[in-house]
Amino acid sequence: MNQIFVVNSGSSSIKYQLIDVETEEVALSGLIERIGEPGSATPDHETGMRQLLDKVGSLQNIIAVGHRVVHGGSLFDSATLVTDEVESQIHELSALAPLHNPANLQGIRAAKKALPDVPQVAVFDTAFHQTLPSAAYTYAIDAELAAKHQVRRYGFHGTSHKYVSEQAAIFLHRPLAQLKTIVLHLGNGASVAAIDGGVSVETSMGMTPLEGLVMGTRSGDVDPAVLIHLHRQAGLDFDELDTLLNRHSGLLGLTGNGDMRDVQDAASRGDAKAEAALAVYRHRVRRYIGAYIAHLGGLDALVFTAGVGENNVLLRRRTLAGLEFLGISIDHDRNELVSKKARFISPEGSPVAVLVIPTNEELEIARQAHALVS
Structure with a gap:
């Protein structure tokens, strides 16, 4: 059995699913909340990741960890294998998504420590919309200022829009x-x-x-x-x-x-x-x-x-x-x-x-x- 471990890491939570890639059935799912909050049994994301992997049991079937990352800017137009450089780029893009990217990055780093030999894959909410024509993504402000500070339309919910539009065609x-x-x-x-x-x-x-x-x-x-x-x-x-x-x-x-x-x-x-x-x-x-x-x-x-x-x-x-x-x-x-x-x-x-x-x-x-x- 080949499984993908899907992680959606928030600032104080980790939502997860273990999905069999052959049947596309969910073998396990859950949510760890209140990470780092006073009185919580989960002081940080690394501890939270270990806790949820204990629930998973056998880790030998996990062939990759798929991470939801909110903002990929104009750098990422598809799912990307996480390297040190990609981690750094996700961090730099936190300026565009300060509430989301840092939390997503915490989940990636926790998963890398817990599963060091398993590929980590970042899937960006913005990636699907990288096909927007320039007329659609350009804001009519000073062009040099916009370029310097990465001001443009990126779009979100791309993972959902891609999935649903493809399912509509199948249906x-x-x-x-x-x-x-x-x-x-x-x-x-x-x-x-x-x-x-x-x-x-x-x-x-x-x-x-x-x-x-x-x-x-x-x-x-x-x-x-x-x-x-x-x-x-x-x-x-x-x-x-x-x-x-x-x-x-x-x-x-x-x-x-x-x-x-x-x-x-x-x-x-x-x-x-x-x-x-x-x-x-x-x-x-x-x-x-x-x-x-x-x-x-x-x-x-x-x-x-x-x-x-x-x-x-x-x-x-x-x-x-x-x-x-x-x-x-x-x-x-x-x-x-x-x-x-x-x-x-x-x-x-x-x-x-x-x-x-x-x-x-x-x-x-x-x-x-x-x-x-x-």
Whole structure:
């Protein structure tokens, strides 16, 4: 049995799966939390890695460790074997992802110590979007300043967008190269990607995961002058503005609750704030759908994925209401069906296939790691 050990290391947690590369079944999964917190039995990531490997048992079947790394900048466009140089580059890219890359790097270093003879593979959230044309990734600011400080659109959730777009082609029994697809990855973090023939050509997240759709606690798109205004008029400094946009905005900022399920429940009880917030959320999604159909020059498939996208029946229906003129419509009974499998929610014979496809980023990381080491 050949297995890939998939690691998603956060600042105080390690999420993991052990995946059989032949059957693609999960042999073991789990989460170690509160790493380094007072009173925790796990003082650091190295200890946490040893603890979880004790649970794994036999390590002889592990042929590679696949690590989720959030930001690969413009350096990495595919899964990459971790070397000392790659570690250094991931560290340097922490300037672009200070909340994520350092934590990802801790997981890599802990795994290298625990499994020194096993290849370590970095799979970057940004890699899939390295195919964006320059017109899509360039911000219209001073070009020399942007180049010096690596300011451009990178996009995120790439591992999910790649997996889901490929699964859509398999589900539809159509060549990926012939499909024009929009993937809506709607979770606590949310993004949308336009994918032409399996290639990402546009995506909503930008230099950081803050740009784009309304999210659980993140604002998404906002006029940059708002920050200048709040600095001058409300006296907010840069750290406070960062906290505002990343942690106290989105659904949380609009309603006081960042969980879509709770906001939806509140709206169903007549809460005006919750209903207004959902209207903003849906409006932003619809705006991107329209823009990305224009970029693609048509549309074959529109796919919902991630926690909100896969499970929120009402949100899907209300978001797409009135888009029949674009060939996009929903079948009520299909949309109401609760399932963990890929499925149509559009009517039979609809010009655009509207699908719900569960994402599986861990499996995609395992596939990419296996392809690299084999």
